[in-house]
Amino acid sequence: MRPSFKAVRRGGLEMSDPLNVLTKKTPRQFDQAGSPRSVGWTRAHRVRLADEKNPLPLDCGKTIAPVDVEYEIYGKLNRARDNAILICHALSGDAHAAGWSADAGRLGRPWLKNRPGWWDVMIGPGKAFDTDKYCVICSNILGSCYGTTGPSSIDPETGRPYGLRFPVVTVGDWVRLQERLISHLGIDRLLAVAGGSLGGQQALEWALAYPDRVESAIIIASAARLSDQGLAFNVVARNAIMTDPNFKDGDYYGGPTPGRGLEVARMLGHITYLSETSMENKFGRRFCNGEGPGFHLGVDFEVEGYLRHQGKAFVERFDANSYLYITRAMDYYDASAWGEGDLDKACRRIESRLLLVSFSSDWLYSPAHTKELALALGRARKRVSYANIESSYGHDAFLLEVEKLSHLVRCFLGEGVAE
Amino acid sequence: MRPSFKAVRRGGLEMSDPLNVLTKKTPRQFDQAGSPRSVGWTRAHRVRLADEKNPLPLDCGKTIAPVDVEYEIYGKLNRARDNAILICHALSGDAHAAGWSADAGRLGRPWLKNRPGWWDVMIGPGKAFDTDKYCVICSNILGSCYGTTGPSSIDPETGRPYGLRFPVVTVGDWVRLQERLISHLGIDRLLAVAGGSLGGQQALEWALAYPDRVESAIIIASAARLSDQGLAFNVVARNAIMTDPNFKDGDYYGGPTPGRGLEVARMLGHITYLSETSMENKFGRRFCNGEGPGFHLGVDFEVEGYLRHQGKAFVERFDANSYLYITRAMDYYDASAWGEGDLDKACRRIESRLLLVSFSSDWLYSPAHTKELALALGRARKRVSYANIESSYGHDAFLLEVEKLSHLVRCFLGEGVAE
Numbered sequence: 001m002r003p004s005f006k007a008v009r010r011g012g013l014e015m016s017d018p019l020n021v022l023t024k025k026t027p028r029q030f031d032q033a034g035s036p037r038s039v040g041w042t043r044a045h046r047v048r049l050a051d052e053k054n055p056l057p058l059d060c061g062k063t064i065a066p067v068d069v070e071y072e073i074y075g076k077l078n079r080a081r082d083n084a085i086l087i088c089h090a091l092s093g094d095a096h097a098a099g100w101s102a103d104a105g106r107l108g109r110p111w112l113k114n115r116p117g118w119w120d121v122m123i124g125p126g127k128a129f130d131t132d133k134y135c136v137i138c139s140n141i142l143g144s145c146y147g148t149t150g151p152s153s154i155d156p157e158t159g160r161p162y163g164l165r166f167p168v169v170t171v172g173d174w175v176r177l178q179e180r181l182i183s184h185l186g187i188d189r190l191l192a193v194a195g196g197s198l199g200g201q202q203a204l205e206w207a208l209a210y211p212d213r214v215e216s217a218i219i220i221a222s223a224a225r226l227s228d229q230g231l232a233f234n235v236v237a238r239n240a241i242m243t244d245p246n247f248k249d250g251d252y253y254g255g256p257t258p259g260r261g262l263e264v265a266r267m268l269g270h271i272t273y274l275s276e277t278s279m280e281n282k283f284g285r286r287f288c289n290g291e292g293p294g295f296h297l298g299v300d301f302e303v304e305g306y307l308r309h310q311g312k313a314f315v316e317r318f319d320a321n322s323y324l325y326i327t328r329a330m331d332y333y334d335a336s337a338w339g340e341g342d343l344d345k346a347c348r349r350i351e352s353r354l355l356l357v358s359f360s361s362d363w364l365y366s367p368a369h370t371k372e373l374a375l376a377l378g379r380a381r382k383r384v385s386y387a388n389i390e391s392s393y394g395h396d397a398f399l400l401e402v403e404k405l406s407h408l409v410r411c412f413l414g415e416g417v418a419e
Numbered sequence: 420m421r422p423s424f425k426a427v428r429r430g431g432l433e434m435s436d437p438l439n440v441l442t443k444k445t446p447r448q449f450d451q452a453g454s455p456r457s458v459g460w461t462r463a464h465r466v467r468l469a470d471e472k473n474p475l476p477l478d479c480g481k482t483i484a485p486v487d488v489e490y491e492i493y494g495k496l497n498r499a500r501d502n503a504i505l506i507c508h509a510l511s512g513d514a515h516a517a518g519w520s521a522d523a524g525r526l527g528r529p530w531l532k533n534r535p536g537w538w539d540v541m542i543g544p545g546k547a548f549d550t551d552k553y554c555v556i557c558s559n560i561l562g563s564c565y566g567t568t569g570p571s572s573i574d575p576e577t578g579r580p581y582g583l584r585f586p587v588v589t590v591g592d593w594v595r596l597q598e599r600l601i602s603h604l605g606i607d608r609l610l611a612v613a614g615g616s617l618g619g620q621q622a623l624e625w626a627l628a629y630p631d632r633v634e635s636a637i638i639i640a641s642a643a644r645l646s647d648q649g650l651a652f653n654v655v656a657r658n659a660i661m662t663d664p665n666f667k668d669g670d671y672y673g674g675p676t677p678g679r680g681l682e683v684a685r686m687l688g689h690i691t692y693l694s695e696t697s698m699e700n701k702f703g704r705r706f707c708n709g710e711g712p713g714f715h716l717g718v719d720f721e722v723e724g725y726l727r728h729q730g731k732a733f734v735e736r737f738d739a740n741s742y743l744y745i746t747r748a749m750d751y752y753d754a755s756a757w758g759e760g761d762l763d764k765a766c767r768r769i770e771s772r773l774l775l776v777s778f779s780s781d782w783l784y785s786p787a788h789t790k791e792l793a794l795a796l797g798r799a800r801k802r803v804s805y806a807n808i809e810s811s812y813g814h815d816a817f818l819l820e821v822e823k824l825s826h827l828v829r830c831f832l833g834e835g836v837a838e
Contacts (some may be wrong), residue, residue, distance in 0.1 A: 054583070055715055058713035106714040168714040228722045232690045235723045236683055237660075237731075238716065243679040246662030268687070271651045276785070279647035285753070293751045295479035295587040297657065297743055301750065303647045304654045311658075322714055332712045332722065366695070390824040 024239055029100055034115065037124050039074040039099035042117070044107060046070045046147055049180040056142075056177055059170040066156065067323050069181055070147025071095045074123055075131030075386035080393075084187045085129055086178060087119060087138040088195030091269070091326050092318055094146035095139035098131075108149070112319045121402040128406035128413075134191065138289040140201075142177050143169045143325040151321035152253060155309035164250035169325060171198070171333040175205045179213070192413065194218035196398030198326070201333050204373075208338045218409060219296060220357045221398040223369035224335040224343055224376070232325040232362055237265035238298035241320045250321050262320040263311030270310050275361035275394030279303065334381035335373070343373070347380035348418070355412040356386040357405065385412060430657060431680070441811075450521055451535065456543050456552050458493040458518035461536070463526060474516040475561075475596055478589040485575065487602055488600055490558035494550030496606070503606045504548055505555040505597060507614030507621035510688070510745050513565035516543035516557035526566070530563060530736045531837060538615075540821040547825035547832075553610065562588045563745040570671060572769045581740075583669035588744060590617070590752040594624045598632070611832065613637035615782025616784060617815030621750050623792075627757045630770040639776045640817040642788035643754035643762055643795070644645055649783055650719050652691055653746040656684035657761040660739045669740050669824055682730030689729050694780035694813030699724065708769075730732035752791070762792070766799035773829040775805040776824065777802050778816035 034042050048068050050056035057063035072095045077084060087097050090175060099119040104112035117138075123129040129136050140148035143166065151166040158165070162326065193206040193214050200222025207217040226234075246252050246262030274282070283303040294300045299308055339345030354377060358370035367388045375387035389404045392399040398405070422823030452459050467487050469475040474484035491514045496503060516536040519740050523531035536557075542548040559567035562585065566810050570585040577584070584599070595635060599607060612622040612633050619641025626636040645653075663680030665671050702722040706712065713719045777789035786807045786830055793805035808823045810816040818826070 009504045013792055059712075062563060170712075194675055213727065228693055228702045228704055228720075229693075229695045231720055232686075232698065232722050235720075235726055236687045236690070239679075239683045239727075240655075240659050240687065241660065243659065243663055243683055260658075264658045264662055264683070267651075271648060271655065274648075276648045276782075279651065284649045285644065285647055285650065292792065293478075293589075295746055295751075297583065297587065299651055301647075301654075303651050307651055307654055308658075309798065328716055332714075365696075368620065414783065 007394070021198070023277065024172050024316045028080050029114070031176075033100040038116065039045070039100040039124050039125055042072050042074065042096065042351040044070050044072055044095060044101070044103045044147060045347040047181070047184060049177060049184060054095040055164075056173070056180070058167055060168050064142075064149070064167055067142065067149045067177060068147070068153075069139050069149075070141075071137060071175060071181060072097065072099075072117075073137045074098050075134050076347075077135040077185075077349045081187050082189060082191060083133060084135045084137060084182070084190050084309045085192045085194060086182065086190050086206070087129070087136060087194065088121065088143065088199035088352045089138060089177070090195070090197040091323075092130065092284070092314070093118050093199070094144070095138045095140040095145075095148075098136070109146070109317065111313075119399070121399070122406065122409070124205075128409040129194070137181075137185070139178060141326070143174075143322055143329065144207035145322040150319065151250065151325060152319050156418070160283070161251075161253040163253065164324075165322065166321070166325060168328055169207050170329050171201050173211065173338075174329070175202055175209055178202070179210060182213070184228045186399060188213065190214045190389055192216045192218055194220070194409070195222070196220040196354065197222055197395065198330050198367075201330075203337075204335055205333070207350045207352040207354065208335060208346060211349055214352045216353040216412070217374075218355045218412065219370075220405070221359055221362050221365050221370075222356075222363045224291075224373045225332055225333060225369075226365070227369060231331050232366070233268060234331050237268050237327060238324050240264035242322060244320075250324075257315070258320045259315040262315050263320065264306070266314040266318075266321055267311045268316075270307055272364045273362065273394060273396045275392055277361060277392045278394050278396075281392065283307075343376040344379050347382060350377070350380070353412075354385070355408065356384060357408055358388045359391040359393065359395070359401065360388060361392050361396060362395045366396040426630055444776065445793060448533070450529050452519040452673040456545055457535065457539070461491050461518040463489050463491055463495065463514060463520070463566060465520045468596060468603060475599070476594070478591045479587050480832070481586045481727055482566070483561075483586055484563065486596060487566070487572075488558050488561075488566045488568075488596060490556060490600060491515055491517075491536075493517050493555045493736075494553050496604075498662070500606050501608060501610060502552060503554045503556060503601070503604070503609050504611045504613060505609050505625070505710045506542065506555060507593075507612065507618035508537065508557060508560065508599070509614070509616035509618045510742075510749065511733070512537050512555045513563070514559040514567075514620070517555070518642055521562060528565070528736065529730075537684065538818070540818070541828070543639065547828040548613070558597055558599075558600050560592075560593045560745070562741055562748065564738035564741040569738065570669065570744060573737050573766050577612060580670075580672040582615075582672065582741065583588065583743075585740070585744060587747055589629065589748050589827060590624050593748070593822040594621055594628055597621070597625070598629060601632070604758060607632065609633045610661040611635045611637055613639070613828070614641070615639040616641055616751075616814065617749050619784075620749075620754075623754055624752070626731075626769045626771040626773065627754060627765060633771045635772040635774070635831070636681065637774045637831065638783050638789075638792075639824070640778055640781050640789075640814055641775075642784045643792045644788075645749055646785070650750050652687060653750055656687050656745050656746060657759055658741060659683035659687070663739075666739065669743075670781070673738070676734070678734040678737045681734050681742060682727070683737075683739075684742055685733040686730045691783045692813060696811045697813050700811065701725075757801065760796040760818060763798050766796050767801070769796070769801050770829075772802040773802060773804070774827065776817075776827055777805075778810040778812065778814070778820065779807060779808045781814045782809050783814040787837075
């Protein structure tokens, strides 16, 4: 079956039919990419959005150039150019939000070969973000390690990777760069900006920073700011990375990487993405040997094996310095800064409609914090809808509670039709 | 003012009046040690409870010898020897549960100089564990680093510190060793065994392992087993320690210690001891400079400074290998093992009265888990009282909610008198 692939060749958008690479794919991938509900094979695009003449100003007071941005596009931009939806990814995400990457080999990211984009369940023909109707764009954030400029990029001043000489970036900086991308693509106004977790904070920041350029914001499993507890977890994660003997103040490129430290950081992250209940359901204190304690300090419980596996897999695909910078941006984000510390005042800037969704067992961005934002928006008399979805999946629910979330997103986008 | 010190010189119990060291103390300590509600200056005792002829059998199947135990005693054992209460400490605790140590210098533990024992608020003349009535005993657990044999002790087989050659120990092993101590002190039956957190699990294990030797058990902020989530935090903590370049498979004695890794582990621990609310109340996302973001990766938020401080202070006083072994014992503990995995069946062994206390915001040993144990005890028709104390302090509440906890303990011990 040939993938139902939609070529978009207009206004800076280009997505070539990648049938030439299909033979390298497994039959399973072929089937999935060809499914009527998949966006099919996808290509990563890269564009330079800041250079010496037009550097990107940053919240820290510095500027940065050059800045390249990697992005993907699914669906077709209409003539009025008013059907674009920007999807914002979270901490460890990338621009490959949907479909099957035809570029895994070219980009040197083998892990992309065996799985669809990170929000494929939500983006595609007939899905919540319906690529038959909308033009869905996702770009990699500044400071990350997936094609957009980050700490592993070459610092033009030294000719070597930035490492910790990379400037500290913020959610505001990410959105400022996304605005350049949207302008580059010839889009004046986004129909929606959407994201979960740190992606939700980017959606919120869009509504605050560019109130006239975004019709609606979909903010999932997120809040106006991270709690002190969440902040503390990030502190521990960063310290674990910096403790690794290979960290070398961030100048490890070309040599062994601080993989052990990054592994520990990711293990910790995974605990905060799950809920106590989902962990109990998933592992139930079971031993790897299926019997009882092995009386050693190595991997003995299933939960240990799971965390180690997740940690090791992450090290294969992520840059430790990017983890430092992105968690720092997560720490610093506080929407109330738009109102000199007063969230209600900040919310008054917003002109978009907003959908806020939390999940009952999420304790990283808990329902209480999402609700706090919803109430502030309400007091500012904004058009806000807030829903708390009952779920045992914890923070990860924004990737898993597809049915309930899809229903809410559809209704909000003006369709209101169940699948 | 002379400390109101009670010498106990009978039946193996000896606590000499340490007035000779008073001159080295600060006036403030002198006042506090002399307070009518302090047990005063305390001495650490050490006794060998296992040797080659009589090694201690361990749950892992091995035996260990020699085993020395450090303990302290407050109050006086009566003629009937039936007023003894054993206090069990948690992960990072020691035998110095109350009063002011007269041995800080001799033991090489300077941190003991400026603070009273870890449960001083609960133990003393007129306090919940009233040393005018009870003889209160606290001993350091096997595998720790405060005077009882542990990984930093000399392995008689090699003449060098055990390091990771130390056997994996369990809560059951700790209690087996405590039983030897109690017998050594000439006590047949304990009036009570009490503890919080991992100390509560020791109290529970006493009731299960020695049903005829313990009148009552006071189990605070604890449960029949740790949740998968709690287990996962321990996994991350151990991995952080093992990632430290100075760890060297545990053979770091005599050289630099894996302090960075232990610091990370302790920082993580502190997050689990507080609640989201208590962290918010304590730090409120405030910056160290009192203003706004410094745009760097170092310590910028107050919560970061706090965690780093706690981590660094811990490294000065704790052994990383002990942290590995004690968290492992915490992982392995499961009271249902006494009933072949059936907690109700396990509970049927118990003959003691039991008091269970949880704290509403504790998420390390959450009220749900304490209640699960209380219900199992109820189904087994045991004399159990369970109370959930409203508190925002999280797990640390067992050290902080003194008034409410004291009231419950007094009532349970048969006094029922408010202060």
